Amino acid sequence: MDYNKVKEGISLLLEGLGVDCNDPHFKESPERVARAWTDELCIGLKEETFHLTTFPMTSGDQPNMIILQHIPVKSICAHHLLPFIGEATVAYIPQKSLCGLSKLSRVVDFFARRPQVQEHLTSDIAQYFQHKLNPQGVGVIIKASHLCMEMRGVKHSGLMTTSALLGCFLKNSTVRAEFMALARLQ
Ligand SMILES: [Zn+2]
Known part of the structure; x- marks a missing residue:
């Protein structure tokens, strides 16, 4: 997984949808959304070594x-x-x-x-x-x-x-x- 690419993609998506990421409310959105995708929603991709006892x-x-x-x-x-x-x-x-x-x-x-x-x-x-x-x-x-x-x-x-x-x-x-x-x- 490439966190920076995900963050970049989310920024573009928000920009394309007209969300103003300079607005203080949404300034952190690209990072917040990217973290949710990489650290939670798709965390299975990071655990390549899952071991079954x-x-x-x-x-x-x-x-x-x-x-x-x-x-x-x-x-x-x-x-x-x-x-x-x-x-x-x-x-x-x-x-x-x-x-x-x-x-x-x-x-x-x-x-x-x-x-x-x-x-x-x-x-x-x-x-x-x-x-x-x-x-x-x-x-x-x-x-x-x-x-x-x-x-x-x-x-x-x-x-x-x-x-x-x-x-x-x-x-x-x-x-x-x-x-x-x-x-x-x-
Ligand atoms: Zn579908």
């Missing part, structure tokens, strides 16, 4: 489905630079390793904090767990509303649902049905 399964651990719902998703649509906001459901069936439940939420946040499209976000999360945890399978569902649809274009609200299924979640219809049934429960 895993634990080996012991003889008492069963390879059952582990599912976390209502994970907040706040991301930026790269088509329109407007937010999309919703919830994710992440599940996996372990093979040899487990990860802490909060890490499911943490990984969603890591990938959400960058400009992208919801389809890629969903598959990035699934691929990450498949790669790092090597489970029997992974399922990710994201439901989100998009300000680029609500504030522009058709100007209607709607919930976009995307899913990414890997391993046994894709190949085994019983696993897929269990995941979909659990994901529907509140």
Whole structure:
């Protein structure tokens, strides 16, 4: 990320929209907006070394489905630079390793904090767990509303649902049905 370029771009955007950055109220706006984009909204781009802690399964651990719902998703649509906001459901069936439940939420946040499209976000999360945890399978569902649809274009609200299924979640219809049934429960 290049903070100076972001700040320069925000200055031009504000100038183009007729906001007077010499006005004391808006003097700090380019810096404030640039900091929000680089340090908060897109902070995932800075964390290249995010590490997933895993634990080996012991003889008492069963390879059952582990599912976390209502994970907040706040991301930026790269088509329109407007937010999309919703919830994710992440599940996996372990093979040899487990990860802490909060890490499911943490990984969603890591990938959400960058400009992208919801389809890629969903598959990035699934691929990450498949790669790092090597489970029997992974399922990710994201439901989100998009300000680029609500504030522009058709100007209607709607919930976009995307899913990414890997391993046994894709190949085994019983696993897929269990995941979909659990994901529907509140
Ligand atoms: Zn959009």
